[in-house]
Amino acid sequence: xxxxxxxxxxxxxxxxxxxxxxxxxxxxxxxGASPLLLGVLKGSFIFLADLxxxxxxxxxxxxxxxxxxxxxxxxxxxxEFDSNLDFEIARRHVILIEDILxxxxxxxxxxSFISGYCPASLKICSMLDKPARRKVPISADYLGFECPxxxxxxxxxxxxERYRNLPYIASLKPEIYT
Ligand code: IMP
Ligand code: MG
Numbered sequence: 589x590x591x592x593x594x595x596x597x598x599x600x601x602x603x604x605x606x607x608x609x610x611x612x613x614x615x616x617x618x619x620g621a622s623p624l625l626l627g628v629l630k631g632s633f634i635f636l637a638d639l640x641x642x643x644x645x646x647x648x649x650x651x652x653x654x655x656x657x658x659x660x661x662x663x664x665x666x667x668e669f670d671s672n673l674d675f676e677i678a679r680r681h682v683i684l685i686e687d688i689l690x691x692x693x694x695x696x697x698x699x700s701f702i703s704g705y706c707p708a709s710l711k712i713c714s715m716l717d718k719p720a721r722r723k724v725p726i727s728a729d730y731l732g733f734e735c736p737x738x739x740x741x742x743x744x745x746x747x748x749e750r751y752r753n754l755p756y757i758a759s760l761k762p763e764i765y766t
Contacts, residue, residue: 589751592764593741598733598757603743606732607635610713611642613730614683622646623681624707628698629653631687634744634752635715635732639685650675654694667697677705687744688716688735692726699726716740716757733757739765 598606614623622645627636629651640649654669682702686695695712702710713730720737735757741747742754747765751758 589754592751592761594738594759594761596756596758597735597740598743600755603732603755603757604638607638608642610730610732611639611644614639614713615642615644618645618647618681621681622648623683624648624650624675624677625683625685626702627651627685628687628694630752631744631746632685632715635687636685639713648675648680652698654698667694669698669701671701673705677702677707679706679708681709682707682711683730684710684712686712686714686728688718688740689714689726689728690718690721691723693724696724696726715743716745 625636625640625647627633627649636649640647652669654667684695684698684702689695699710699712711729714728715732716735717728717731717733718735718737718740736759738759739747739762740757741751741760742757744752745757746752747760751760
């Protein structure tokens, strides 16, 4: 698995430190509230698990399943998500938790969908941002790291459902995905 990687971009220690900072900011910003952490499956599962343990608030954790990629390494531009929510959004302070902001299409679609349920507030927390690839203007309110325009894996991010379990964030060798 390691032979497929080009560079380690963010080590386990760097991630841990950054996630702790994000959790402290969220704890501060939402003091007295109980935010709803809404994880975007599947890529955010590790980030959310770590982040949630650094947030010292009585928060609720839910997930929404979204896919736009299939097995391709580029976005298909067609965002699909399960729109049957079995929980309340109205009057909640919702924080969307995502692995990476790439074209921005996924979070743009999700943000407008969630907005329709009248949350008290709606913010975006993304582990990574790849600004070079943005197609629609959107940015994270809470961001882990900016990353280069390469295909990224690890810490929840996959290529064809693999590499999610790497404890660090790395770029994949182009010959693996082209
Ligand atoms: P967007 O809609 O183009 O912003 O894409 C967002 C989704 O595409 C993310 O939630 C990821 O699941 C996936 N994605 C985008 N870039 C990468 C990458 O470099 N590695 C792995 N998954 C990615
Ligand atoms: Mg994702």
